[in-house]
Amino acid sequence: MKQVLRLFISMLLFTALVLPVFAGGDQEGAAVDEPVTIEFWTSQTQSDRIATIQVLIDTFQVMNPNITIKLIPVDENDIPTNINTAAAAGTMPALIEIAAENAVAFGTEGLLDIDAATGSINEIGAERFYAGTLKLNESTKAGEYYGMPYHGWVQGIWYRADWFEEAGLNPPSTWEDIEKAAAYFYKPSENKYGILVGTKEETYAEQCFTQFAMSNGAGLFDKNGKLIFNSPEMKEVVEYYARLAKYNPPGPQTWRARDYYLQGRMAMFFYSTYIMDDLALQEDAAGSLTGENFSELAGADFDPDLVEHTRLASTISNSQDAGYGVVNSLAFPDHGDALKTAAAQRFVRYLYTPNAYITWLHMAPGGMNPVLAEIAGNERFQNDPKGLFQHYGKEKMQEIISGLNSIETFSIVEGNRIAAASIIYSKMVIPQMIYKITQEGMGIDQAMAWAEAEMAKLQ
Amino acid sequence: MIQTETTLASRFTLRQREQIFGWALILPAVVIILSMILYPIIYNMYxxxxxVNFHGKNTYLGLENHKEVALDPFFWKAVGTTVLYVVFTTVGTTLLGLIVAMAMNKRFPLRWLVRSLILFPYVAPVISVxxxxxxxFDPVQGIVMDLMVEKLGIFSERFNLIGSPKSAVWIAVTFSIWKNFPFAYLMFLSRLQAIDKNMYEAADIDGANGWAKFRYITLPEVYFVMGALVLLRIIWNFNKFEEIYLxxxxxxxxxxxxxxKAFIGTMEMGQGSALVVIQFLLLIGFILIYVKRVLKW
Known part of the structure; x- marks a missing residue:
């Protein structure tokens, strides 16, 4: 018995004193010398994308036999709830792929390992990233990051250029032109609708709304972090948004209603550049053309001319011009296990190597755009499997990618990081307000007062 | 070994030993119930x-959460919606179940097939239906609006039955009745099959019409089945989540x-817990009155 105890104690001492010496002498990053299993949460939930990410993981695991990665897809709307409960339960994953806004929200709540993200960014080289995408992930301290930008999309209003031309309408860029066109094309008796803006309590509504708010110079906070949501500018935006929502198809709507556009039932809708391949390629559009069950109903054939007839208005203007998009980031939850973080960092380094990176981006050409300048110019990247670069032209694609550099958000005001705005994004206060106004018929003043009270709780 | 047995035998009487054995048998169940049901309830009350703060210490508020919930107009609106949902689904499933059971109690060709097909909504997985x-019910692509607007012309415009808060509750009620009436039907049918046919014959001889036979024979015979069904349906639907939310x-x-309240937006866990406690008290109060008055226990 005594001998066993002695052996045990000497082993303990050995690990405590001697091992760190070896570990310290390791090359870039901490080594992963013992078998470790980590969880990777991704917001990519489509089965084909999961399969692609799994291939990347399998490849990485062959090169790093000590590391096992479990891929867990989580719907983007469920991520805040899941990460908060995982933190409370002590079951945080080692790596998550989330919107940068959420990375800031979780980082502010102390859920993320800032050193790991900053370390990995510096290892890859901060200067290689588009500065704008890094800025979206920056913490209150310059040069320290909550997450690492990985890929992003730009949103805008996609519209039927042929219909607009026929009707003699201007492209939907200014508030006035958008509303005029929405009213013109709203023909509910023919089952056709003018526009689609998000009215369901989901992130999509926030994304549509933000661009309008930005175009009217309305924010949630001033640069000192004072809540100024209930301002005359913001009220104008809410009123305008509620008016636009009247030209929506009936009831609460969200991104799923892109189906209506692909079936020729809608003149304009908000969407990210993820729609590009659906417009251009038949096999991608198939999921939105579900006519097989009710052939006499809405199901429509793929319209090969739709892509020619569709244009993107990526800027909205009222008192100023505003573009909007979302950068997705990789972040390391703070779970206190250095070995797991080291394994996750190693995997992340692999994800930024050109081959892995381009494989990832090619899952959704147009929708997933690189945040490293050298990848954007990479020939293999531009030769995407769906032929989008060929279809839309390199120039258009480059314009979209460079849009990532100038994304505006409520959470950066005149260069100052306002973390509370990211928490408000994460908790979906604005979508709830929009829902109350457009679906439950609550008055605008009352709903805005409600939203401001909820926002104040989160500060 | 023999010695322990004798001491055990001498210390306890046969009756006591049987009681101990009985306790030993139900102990696993008791442990599971305590840990999986009672503990969460008590922790929730606590x-x-x-x-509740996820990443720090919880702050004691006393009855503040309960007060805030009770003064929240949205809460009372939710109570109203719940009562409406429970009343209509309970009446609907019970009546429909009774009517269908009475029809299925008559003889007709292929009755066995129809009887089993009726169970389909109840056994189908909720997520698929x-x-x-x-x-x-999709406003643009769904067959309901297509029928109502294009084919029959009942309405001049499409609208979102399932999405608009005002009409959605009625769709949820209809869905619940459709999904759950087979359970009531099954219970009624088994009770109806056990009613003595002689009573109906005697009523026929006395010249009773169909309504009188239903009123004075069928109804009293199924009364307690109906009472139990109503109680169960109220309890189930008062707490119903997945059918409605999905x-x-x-x-x-x-x-x-x-x-x-608890999991979306500001995630107010404390208030969520207070809500559940109030919901629990409402339900318990109702059950006590119901059991005493209607089931006459």
Whole structure:
């Protein structure tokens, strides 16, 4: 018995004193010398994308036999709830792929390992990233990051250029032109609708709304972090948004209603550049053309001319011009296990190597755009499997990618990081307000007062 | 070994030993119930007195959460929606179940096939039928609006039955009746089959009409089955979550409202717990009155 105890104690001492010496002498990053299993949460939930990410993981695991990665897809709307409960339960994953806004929200709540993200960014080289995408992930301290930008999309209003031309309408860029066109094309008796803006309590509504708010110079906070949501500018935006929502198809709507556009039932809708391949390629559009069950109903054939007839208005203007998009980031939850973080960092380094990176981006050409300048110019990247670069032209694609550099958000005001705005994004206060106004018929003043009270709780 | 047995035998009487054996048998069940049901309930009650903070310490608030919930107009709206949902689904499933059971109690060809097909909505997985219903009611592509507007011309314009908060509750009620009436039907049918046919014959001889036979024979015979069915349906539907939430998130009955309060947006766990406690008290109070008055226990 005594001998066993002695052996045990000497082993303990050995690990405590001697091992760190070896570990310290390791090359870039901490080594992963013992078998470790980590969880990777991704917001990519489509089965084909999961399969692609799994291939990347399998490849990485062959090169790093000590590391096992479990891929867990989580719907983007469920991520805040899941990460908060995982933190409370002590079951945080080692790596998550989330919107940068959420990375800031979780980082502010102390859920993320800032050193790991900053370390990995510096290892890859901060200067290689588009500065704008890094800025979206920056913490209150310059040069320290909550997450690492990985890929992003730009949103805008996609519209039927042929219909607009026929009707003699201007492209939907200014508030006035958008509303005029929405009213013109709203023909509910023919089952056709003018526009689609998000009215369901989901992130999509926030994304549509933000661009309008930005175009009217309305924010949630001033640069000192004072809540100024209930301002005359913001009220104008809410009123305008509620008016636009009247030209929506009936009831609460969200991104799923892109189906209506692909079936020729809608003149304009908000969407990210993820729609590009659906417009251009038949096999991608198939999921939105579900006519097989009710052939006499809405199901429509793929319209090969739709892509020619569709244009993107990526800027909205009222008192100023505003573009909007979302950068997705990789972040390391703070779970206190250095070995797991080291394994996750190693995997992340692999994800930024050109081959892995381009494989990832090619899952959704147009929708997933690189945040490293050298990848954007990479020939293999531009030769995407769906032929989008060929279809839309390199120039258009480059314009979209460079849009990532100038994304505006409520959470950066005149260069100052306002973390509370990211928490408000994460908790979906604005979508709830929009829902109350457009679906439950609550008055605008009352709903805005409600939203401001909820926002104040989160500060 | 023999010695222990004798001491055990001498220390306890046969009756006591049987009691010990009985306790030993139900012990696993008791442990599971205590740990999986009672503990969460008590912990939930405990939480309802706190401002729950995920990443730090909880702050004791006393009855603040309960007060805030009770003064919240959205809460009373949720109570109203719940009562409406429970009343209509309970009446609907019970009546429909009774009518169908009485029809299925008559003889006709292929009755065995029809009897089993009726069970289909009840046994089908909720998630699959929910998606089918959502598709039926989609305002732009669904068959319901196509029929109502294009084919029959009942309405001049399409609208979102399943999405608008005002109409969605009625879709949820209809869905629940459709999904759950087979259970009532099954219970009624088995009771109806056990009624003595001689009573109906005697009533026929006395010249009773169909209504009188139903009123004075069938109804008293199924009374307690009906009482139990109503009670069960009220308990189940008062706490119903998945059928409603999956179909449409717009029907804020208490369970859905609690979910939004606790897990969406500002995630107010303490208030969520307080809500559940109040919901629990409402239900317990109701059950006590019901059992005493209607089931006459």
């Amino acid at each position: 939480l309802s007195f706190f401002d 929910v998606f089918a219903w959502q598709f039926l 179909l449409t998130t717009n029907v804020k009955v208490l369970s859905v409202y609690t979910y939004f």
